[in-house]
Amino acid sequence: MSSTIFSGNSRYASDFQSIIDRSVAIASLPLTQLQEQRSNTASEQTAISSLSTKFSALRTALDNIDSSTTAAPTATLSESSVARVTAASGSLPAEMNLEVINLGSYSTALSKDGLTTITDPTAQSITADTVVTLTVNGVPMEILPPVGSLNALAQAINEKGAGVQASVVNIGSPTAPDYRLALRSSDLGAVTIDLSDSTGSLATQYATGTNAQYKVNGFPATAVESNSRKVTIAPGVTAELVAVGSTDISLAMDGTKLQDYISAFVTAFNAAATEIDTHRGEAGGALSGQSLPTELGAALRQLMKYESSGSVISNPADLGLSLDKQGQLQFDTSTFATAFADHPDVVRSFMGGESSGGFLQSMKSTLDTVDGLSGGGVLTDASTQVAKTLATEDNQIAEMQTRIDVMSTNLKERMSAADAAIALLEQQVTLITGLFDANNSSSSN
Template identity: 25%
Template sequence: MATTSISGLSSGLDTASIIDQLMQLEAIPQSRLKTRVATEQSLVTTLQTLNTKVAVLSSRAEALAKPAAWAPLVSSSSDSDVKVTTGSNLAPTNLTVTVTAVAKTHQLGFATSAALTDQVTGASNIVRLDRFDGSPVDIDSGDGTLAGLVAAINDPDNATGLRAAAVRVSDGQYRLLVESSATGAAQDFTLTAQDLSPLLGGATVRSGTDAAIDIGAGISVGSTTNTFTDVVPGLTLTVAPDTTIGTVSTISVTRDAAGVSNSVKALVDAVNALLTDIDTQSASGSATKAKGPLMGDANVRSLRSTVLDSVFPTDGSSMADLGIEVDRFGKLTFDSATFAGAYAADPAGVAEQFTTAGGGFAERVATVTKGASDPIDGTLTAAITGRNSGITRMKDSIEDWDQRLELRRISLTRQFTALETALNQMSSQSSWLAGQLSSLPTNSSG
């Protein structure tokens, strides 16, 4: 709604400026609301950042609280041709492995060379694949040429389980090489014409073989491939196809004590980083220290206390014998040497003091931090949600003030316009009256 203003027409006053100044006074409550909104938004950002750090700590603690985190192993092989893979259920072990055989494919190399376009399948374009299982397979080579035969053997639709290649031996001349796709002694086969006559002068055979290793004490392990799965539960060995027969490799699987120690140190460091951040954000301020934006926040103070208290077992004992203590500054310290000694003496006992099963340190930290950062009912999450709701209400109030102030400006503008109009009318009447008075006759005395 627009209102016409006659600024100072009769009064000589800058009524537009006066209205602006009055509106600034009227807008003071709204300005305070805007300042509060900015302050609350800054606090929400600070809480969200803190909540993210708490959630990260919760994830780290939850991972270390799982028993699997306390069964890491380091494996090694003294020979690069023998690879080691470990599973979660493997216990520390040592083996001496001797490679006695490697797995090979069954291979046929045909004697007679031919051009790619030569007919090579005999009286019929069909060749016979026999795996000695009582169910030979006929393969249609198409045109009966060497190229057609190679293509038919390699065609996935024929599911031959073979690989074929035409090997160039001289200009325009090729010899047929066919081998099984898989390794092992059971992969033997023959390839003949449909009438069982030899193809291309017959074939030289390299029989497929199984792989074998000797682990001592008269124990030999065989495999149709070069991978030996679960040689002992959780331990898999893979032998390179070109490994020299007689190769001896020492396999060692030990506990990763250094890795466990590093994980515990990382958790302690993460706890200290969170405590430091809380101290900074909730600082009361002094001559040398700035006041934190979360000063006086009860949720934050409570979180610091519960996180620090989680270092102490519920039975009132101490973690000092595992190298974890609280210093005079309210932070955690970690002595890796003390931890290493305790872990070497009793790995299972130390693990229990950290894991879920024993209600351990990592589990306690995970519980406390999850209670604060849970996206549904975490205390920090609730605080953020509450402040965001308050911000929404204040923004609604600011919008209401916009309408209220607009109506107030219209009202003031109308009042000053009415004043100027009245003054103008009075001025006109005054001028008329003065004119009337000046036109009256003047009496003269003689």
């Protein structure tokens, strides 16, 4: 019988091939088992990765709640035309009144009459000097503008940052322009402004400014004066004065945003709980029978076990958060809305912050036992371990495959040699048999 492997083509070639195939198959049994084990490990890695994604979403939802509880209160004005009010993070809720008595005004000056009439501010200037002096409140400052351009002079003054803003304006007609250098103080109040060169003063001050005046809750009796229309009316609370008048200001936490973030947390919590449940029971997923699903489920339940000594709000249930029999988190938004409307400061105190105590810090500490970035988290450790196991199994599979390949090659070489030797003997037998046959035939004749 012939064989595609052996050159001898003896009658035993197929038997030799069967021996090789069977030997390789027997040697491959441990490899097949290892490959199946590797496939199971890969499934575990996929399951752990999916759980990590769910807990990452849960941590993000917790971070959003934390940012909401420390966010700035929202300002509501009875007369929004009087001022624009903003509050920084950490500002306290408050009720106050702001009375704008005077918006104040800026000091202004204009380049003098009698100077060269400027019809092209890009090519002409009111001075030929390479140095001019800007004097603000009696303090002189040297300005070095490029020669020959009123625009360049205005730009040089603005770049000096001397408390004066310069611009170029046309006080002539469209057909007979008369461009002037206009100067305005950056601050409100009685600011004096002058501009001069070697020939003398180049500007005339047309207006002397006044300070803004306002009162907060009717104080002080003589009003507060400010050289800016942006004023601080409470710690972290800024008002931009817009018009003369009075407005009541209410600074309150935004309960709607906090409620939305808690709802998102509940959704993330239940997604993680559902994912864990897929790995429980006889028909469970890749992690069925392992301790990891049990540990993760216990961590989720621990999130809702926080207790405080508060008389109004002492546990998550007082905010409408509770676990059902299936381990799913329920959120009664009406309970939360009522608690926040009646006791916003108490709710905020109960929630606390991830780094400042309270419910949020307790939940963060529990999540750290799951996916702590510094190690020690059961999910983080499981992910690290399964990655190491996969790497080890890949190396073992590669080494075992190499040994099988070497064995197969050696068997082929030996069986090929045996086949060739037998084929040669068969040829010799055929030759000798032929000779005997020929001799017997000749004798008979």
